[in-house]
Amino acid sequence: MAEKYLALPKGVSEKSFDAALNEFRGVLGEASVLTSAQDLAPYIKTMMPVPDSEHTPSAAILATTVEQIQKIVAICNKYKVPIWTISTGKNLGYGSAAPAERGQVVLDLKRMNRILEVDADLCYALVEPGVSYQQLYDYIQERKLPLWLSVPAPSAIAGPTGNTLDRGVGYTPYGEHFLNACGMEVVLADGQVLRTAMGSLPKSNTWQVFKWGYGPYLDGIFTQSNYGIVTKFGFWLQPAPPVYKPFQVKFPDEADIVEIVETIRPLRLGGVIPNSVVIAHALYEAALKAKRSDYVPGPGAIPDEAVRRLANDHDMGIWNVYAALYGTAEQVEVNWKIVTAAFGNSGKAKFVTEEEAGDDPQFGYRAALMRGGMDLREFALYNWRGGGGSLWFAPVSQARGSETLKQMALAKQILAKHGLDYTGEFIVGMRDMHHILDMLYDRTNPEQVKAAYACFDELITRFAAEGYGSYRTNTAFMDKVADTFGPVQRSINRTLKKALDPNGILAPGKSGIHLE
Amino acid sequence: MEVDRRTLMKGALAGGALLALGVPARTFAASPPSSLKSCLLFLGGTLVDDAFERGASAACAEAGGAELRRMKLQGGLCAHPDHMLALLEASRDVRWISVMDDADAAIFQELARTTGVRLLSRGSHSCTEDGARSLRHVWLSASASHSAGELLAARLHAEPDGFSITERFLEPPANDDSLEMVSLPGFASYRSAGPERLDMHCSGITLAEACAFVGWPTSGVWSPVVLTSPKGSADTPHPESWVEAVGHAVTAAALGTGQVARSTSGHAFVRGSFGSAPIRPAGRFVSFVMDR
Numbered sequence: 122m123a124e125k126y127l128a129l130p131k132g133v134s135e136k137s138f139d140a141a142l143n144e145f146r147g148v149l150g151e152a153s154v155l156t157s158a159q160d161l162a163p164y165i166k167t168m169m170p171v172p173d174s175e176h177t178p179s180a181a182i183l184a185t186t187v188e189q190i191q192k193i194v195a196i197c198n199k200y201k202v203p204i205w206t207i208s209t210g211k212n213l214g215y216g217s218a219a220p221a222e223r224g225q226v227v228l229d230l231k232r233m234n235r236i237l238e239v240d241a242d243l244c245y246a247l248v249e250p251g252v253s254y255q256q257l258y259d260y261i262q263e264r265k266l267p268l269w270l271s272v273p274a275p276s277a278i279a280g281p282t283g284n285t286l287d288r289g290v291g292y293t294p295y296g297e298h299f300l301n302a303c304g305m306e307v308v309l310a311d312g313q314v315l316r317t318a319m320g321s322l323p324k325s326n327t328w329q330v331f332k333w334g335y336g337p338y339l340d341g342i343f344t345q346s347n348y349g350i351v352t353k354f355g356f357w358l359q360p361a362p363p364v365y366k367p368f369q370v371k372f373p374d375e376a377d378i379v380e381i382v383e384t385i386r387p388l389r390l391g392g393v394i395p396n397s398v399v400i401a402h403a404l405y406e407a408a409l410k411a412k413r414s415d416y417v418p419g420p421g422a423i424p425d426e427a428v429r430r431l432a433n434d435h436d437m438g439i440w441n442v443y444a445a446l447y448g449t450a451e452q453v454e455v456n457w458k459i460v461t462a463a464f465g466n467s468g469k470a471k472f473v474t475e476e477e478a479g480d481d482p483q484f485g486y487r488a489a490l491m492r493g494g495m496d497l498r499e500f501a502l503y504n505w506r507g508g509g510g511s512l513w514f515a516p517v518s519q520a521r522g523s524e525t526l527k528q529m530a531l532a533k534q535i536l537a538k539h540g541l542d543y544t545g546e547f548i549v550g551m552r553d554m555h556h557i558l559d560m561l562y563d564r565t566n567p568e569q570v571k572a573a574y575a576c577f578d579e580l581i582t583r584f585a586a587e588g589y590g591s592y593r594t595n596t597a598f599m600d601k602v603a604d605t606f607g608p609v610q611r612s613i614n615r616t617l618k619k620a621l622d623p624n625g626i627l628a629p630g631k632s633g634i635h636l637e
Numbered sequence: 638m639e640v641d642r643r644t645l646m647k648g649a650l651a652g653g654a655l656l657a658l659g660v661p662a663r664t665f666a667a668s669p670p671s672s673l674k675s676c677l678l679f680l681g682g683t684l685v686d687d688a689f690e691r692g693a694s695a696a697c698a699e700a701g702g703a704e705l706r707r708m709k710l711q712g713g714l715c716a717h718p719d720h721m722l723a724l725l726e727a728s729r730d731v732r733w734i735s736v737m738d739d740a741d742a743a744i745f746q747e748l749a750r751t752t753g754v755r756l757l758s759r760g761s762h763s764c765t766e767d768g769a770r771s772l773r774h775v776w777l778s779a780s781a782s783h784s785a786g787e788l789l790a791a792r793l794h795a796e797p798d799g800f801s802i803t804e805r806f807l808e809p810p811a812n813d814d815s816l817e818m819v820s821l822p823g824f825a826s827y828r829s830a831g832p833e834r835l836d837m838h839c840s841g842i843t844l845a846e847a848c849a850f851v852g853w854p855t856s857g858v859w860s861p862v863v864l865t866s867p868k869g870s871a872d873t874p875h876p877e878s879w880v881e882a883v884g885h886a887v888t889a890a891a892l893g894t895g896q897v898a899r900s901t902s903g904h905a906f907v908r909g910s911f912g913s914a915p916i917r918p919a920g921r922f923v924s925f926v927m928d929r
């Protein structure tokens with residue numbers, strides 16, 4: 122007789138799983154409990170250099186209310202069935218919608234998608250986890266509210282809850298997403314419902330306006346963790362500025378990154394440039410305009426000479442800085458003078474304004490993201506190498522030119538050793554930079570899969586050895602990254618896990634957090 | 638309050654991002670699932686669209702004249718994900734056969750999952766210039782009954798150049814050794830004895846080389862299988878191009894032709910090249926078959 126399920130949760134017998142599924146069906150209805158191969162296939166495919174079988178779910182269940190989720194966790198506790206919660210599940214390059222471990226049940230909250238409140242005066246929104254950025258954008262546009270979102274690169278298809286809980290970033294002045302989160306509702310493993318910060322008071326009207334509440338700030342422990350299931354999420358929205366002026370600055374050499382960062386940092390700290398600036402290497406955007414095969418005929422990393430030729434052919438800088446000014450016409454005019462003077466010192470910078478860019482797709486998609494618009498053209502990246510392999514390597518650097526140059530050089534060296542290209546960019550915070558590197562490889566080619574795994578492993582190891590930690594990682598490497606932060610942090614995370622989820626039913630393994 | 642996105646998106650569909658082609662829907666001529674009413678060929682606006690469509694049309698003709706509704710995306714899916722989402726949401730009882738590039742495929746798969754599709758197969762197809770055996774097809778299929786791999790192998794077998802086809806089935810294999818293993822003339826067949834039951838068929842290349850090429854375990858667990866009457870491909874028409882061959886195989890599998898139960902978790906067909914370098918044009922695309 123054939124096996125009944127694609128996979129079983131670790132330590133759970135088929136008989137127990139049958140019983141758990143029947144109870145899930147009792148709560149959710151037959152149509153919301155998925156076990157067939159065709160229904161689960163969309164959750165399985167990832168972009169990671171590991172077999173899909175390592176992340177195959179046993180089932181997917183779709184919930185829409187807090188009460189359903191409370192009943193689900195009760196069932197999970199009864200049968201010791203682990204669940205992996207996704208909101209929109211668009212964690213592209215970080216594990217997508219697949220669970221961390223084979224056999225976990227995916228709790229899919231995509232249908233839990235009510236926009237609960239948008240306040241145009243205080244500029245905040247409160248949403249359920251299944252709300253996508255596109256949905257919220259449409260809501261705002263339809264009502265002509267003077268509010269802007271801040272979105273990550275998957276913009277339209279991703280959602281604010283999932284992105285912020287994984288501490289993702291955007292490109293507007295509100296681009297540090299968790300900094301702009303304010304209040305959440307969480308279903309705990311024991312079924313209790315917590316409203317964080319000011320939300321704990323029954324009649325509170327400050328839940329989405331004051332982050333801290335009273336006592337320990339609990340919101341943070343529900344990000345990049347497995348301590349609870351977020352069912353409502355509040356965050357701040359940017360008031361639409363009267364004037365928005367995006368611009369690009371091109372630099373011709375890799376070594377220019379030092380000058381770029383040293384120029385930008387005081388402008389960011391001083392509030393002249395308020396948004397999360399992007400410094401993109403030419404290869405990050407090359408797929409928008411060029412084919413890799415036109416510059417690299419065979420295996421191996423693309424040589425520097427070919428990158429320079431590509432950049433020259435397509436009027437790209439080796440580094441392409443994207444930033445914007447926001448405010449009144451007077452403010453923008455003053456800040457524009459400051460910016461152009463600052464970048465103009467060396468004579469190497471080449472400015473491009475929106476008017477000058479015309480219909481250049483490279484400028485176009487960046488300008489869209491910097492105003493919180495919906496644009497997915499960044500994912501042309503996936504055509505650069507082809508084959509569906511992508512892993513984001515995301516170490517953090519100081520906002521200091523020497524540091525960014527050092528990180529870039531180290532990354533390039535490791536990638537080239539494994540035959541892979543440096544497709545990276547820096548997203549500039551205030552004092553930090555997210556160094557985001559898309560490790561692209563052909564997932565259909567076993568040699569490249571092996572190289573990609575070894576490369577990513579080496580990137581984590583060697584960057585950590587230099588003191589550079591990753592701010593986020595994919596589900597295949599969570600334990601390794603957790604190890605780089607040392608045993609004390611892991612021990613504390615484990616202690617919290619035991620206290621909040623003694624049966625280990627919520628997303629075991631997330632960020633390397635296990636019961637044991 | 639929930640925005641009525643369907644109304645919004647249906648308006649957006651009129652914006653011209655999608656181009657409907659071809660004739661109205663017809664039911665399958667072969668054995669379709671009873672709930673499905675029509676089949677849609679969705680072309681992602683890539684350079685392979687025409688060749689894929691030719692292969693798909695040939696498969697329909699062979700399946701008794703089933704006709705495909707066609708739709709072509711203009712401008713790329715990344716530029717219009719909302720249009721794509723609206724189209725998927727409005728789709729009912731349709732079997733989609735889609736072809737697109739890697740970037741659009743990544744987004745398409747995410748949109749499809751959002752709307753609750755049933756994914757029958759996802760294939761990655763490439764002809765690169767990296768090496769002699771550079772025609773590579775890798776499928777993840779829900780079950781062996783949706784397999785396109787051997788259909789493609791039969792068509793490519795008529796050509797002299799090398800290829801590799803790897804197909805994994807999500808459904809556990811039927812535990813029935815009497816079920817037929819399908820191979821092709823000239824291929825040596827092997828079955829693995831490990832926890833995963835895999836079938837390897839190789840020609841002009843050793844078992845070890847074939848396993849290494851597709852990333853399967855090379856040591857210890859393979860047993861040769863002698864097939865008394867492997868299915869012939871002598872009468873299989875030569876496809877004009879490898880893309881056309883893929884279009885044919887994917888569509889034939891989608892239409893339900895050639896479906897046979899398998900007692901395997903996956904199979905691979907690997908043939909070494911008999912000529913020098915392949916003369917096929919380079920290219921890469923992704924295919925989907927799904928029900929919505």
